[in-house]
Amino acid sequence: MTSVENLLRTAAVRPMASGRVFNFSAGPACLPIEVLQQLQQDLVDLRGSGMGILEVSHRGPLFDQLLDESHSAFRRVAAVGSEWATLFIPGGATLQFGMIPMNFLPDGGHADYADTGLWATKALVDAKTVGRVNTTFDGKAFAFNRTPNANEAAPTPGAAYHHWCSNNTVDGTKWTVVPQAAAGGWLARDASSDLFSEPLDLRHHGVVYAAAQKNLGPSGMTMVLIRRDLLGKACRKLPSMLRYDEYDKHESRPNTPNTFGIHVVGLICQWIERNGGVHAMQRLAANRCGLLLQAIDQSGGFWRAHSERACQSPINVLFRSPSSELDSSFVAAAAAAGMDGLAGHRSTGGIRASMYNAMPLEGAQALADFMGDFARRNG
């Protein structure tokens, strides 16, 4: 680790008067305080049961109720019909990097993967341990600063599925067009950093999945939407925890599930509903991002965005000052002012502001003001 990296990691954070900071981490990320306060209560006494959420049986009536509530809230926010199964699966999005090809990439067949950034690359590398993979788009050549246009990332005939990552957390880009699947195939989408930040478009998809630690709650939990007709179509024999049908058959508890994680995801989905649903989240994301882009555009060239503007993620905004030293001192100064988690990913450097659903507009405004001030003082 370089001394600059070390400085970034250890930058002292000063909480604000509220006792809480604005947390711009890429995930795990900030959660609504009202959900955290509910969880404080639930940890010791869940609904007057005399037991906490970590203690109640995953087969008892109390957890039956929580599971039903979480599941229903997730489905309402996703607005999915009965042709979709919605599953709580452990292991983060990365376990899906393995499960999707193990279930659906047959021996002798192949699958398409669009490589638009670090996580998309990882999905592709894991799939290669299972079977033959074709790369439909390779963004490495231009440091992943854009996603495919409508003429790129064409699927190849016979591909079982086409995997894409709709929002690239590390690189701060999003797709401007939805890719296509080969005839007879379907799309598999990693929506870890943008699920429920906008209405969910499931057309042409077979699987959509999202790690929870960005918009949905705690790390270690993954939400998977899978078309029901695929549940019985695994192409090889697999242990139970790697089979989607096992999760579906047992209401996401083929074994003792992460009961806490399931409950938190439910509370977050209910919070999204109370706050206007995915349409309100989409407006909020656009407004937050707009404030930062304005600060970049008004800095007279001091701040430069990493992503091509058309592909700019509304969720993860990457930018740089004229030098890595100034980047570091910005991250440290922001932390001291109560804005945490602004160091870019170790693979990109620079500055990254990740703003998931629970980030209030005030957080983006505070950061934009701070950027403007910093540019004036150092430009």
Added chain:
Amino acid sequence: MTSVENLLRTAAVRPMASGRVFNFSAGPACLPIEVLQQLQQDLVDLRGSGMGILEVSHRGPLFDQLLDESHSAFRRVAAVGSEWATLFIPGGATLQFGMIPMNFLPDGGHADYADTGLWATKALVDAKTVGRVNTTFDGKAFAFNRTPNANEAAPTPGAAYHHWCSNNTVDGTKWTVVPQAAAGGWLARDASSDLFSEPLDLRHHGVVYAAAQKNLGPSGMTMVLIRRDLLGKACRKLPSMLRYDEYDKHESRPNTPNTFGIHVVGLICQWIERNGGVHAMQRLAANRCGLLLQAIDQSGGFWRAHSERACQSPINVLFRSPSSELDSSFVAAAAAAGMDGLAGHRSTGGIRASMYNAMPLEGAQALADFMGDFARRNG
């Protein structure tokens, strides 16, 4: 579900004056109140950071510190040397049912499995999806009411490993002898319900694993101890989340891990240390179990234990009254008196008291008194 099962599941539980019940669930199970209170604080403001444990970055300095503390505490309680890797892995023990054969049961080879109860059976069934399995012991014939004696469960020549489940949660039995591995092979132990309830004996083992929701904290987290020399010996190419070496190389965070679960396991291990370590836990378990066995023995035949006495688990005690109706009314009456989770597993029926490390002796005493009283009134 029968009406009796339904009654058992919905038995109203009345918390005691303390606001908490004695929770005899098989897992998730009761946790120390002081750990839960610490977690209440950590949810909203972890060590003065202005962020909660669900919100801090898994690569930031605060979580670095928590991971190190959890990992160190686990290793101290386990008393393992440097030849063992200790890993936090998601997916519960059931993911290990798949990972162990995927990593170590080679094509053309075979592995031994001792079938001593429901979870041992599940491990065996999952292994069969991967390769050839030999059953060294089949307890189904006698309803799993005992484990193998020293002349049974012999390993077969050439077996890669011999899998055993040391304490059978559903059936309330433990092994009285440690099984043997074939020459050149090693033992794989599922210690989900007895890890850290006694000193850990790692001799002849290659892998020992335990789901956390019994003695270690929250469901969805599994602790895996693996001999370092096995880390590089996976017999097939696998996606990253199914490779032990990936967890080891990245300090149990090959992806974004279940940060909350890792923190809770650490707090529980520190609680075990503060309360005398595994030797004190072993004495406590023996004393708790002794109280229940005494109540059974002094009931004049009203209560009958499921397990042969020599194989009686000190952790999970299964017993029955003369009728399933009386069993049901006992479970309901105990719940009304503040003792929850006493219904037997759906596969066995009857009554089951699960008493993990966090169950105080007072809980076992209250239950034993209640058993005596119930036997006198209904005998």
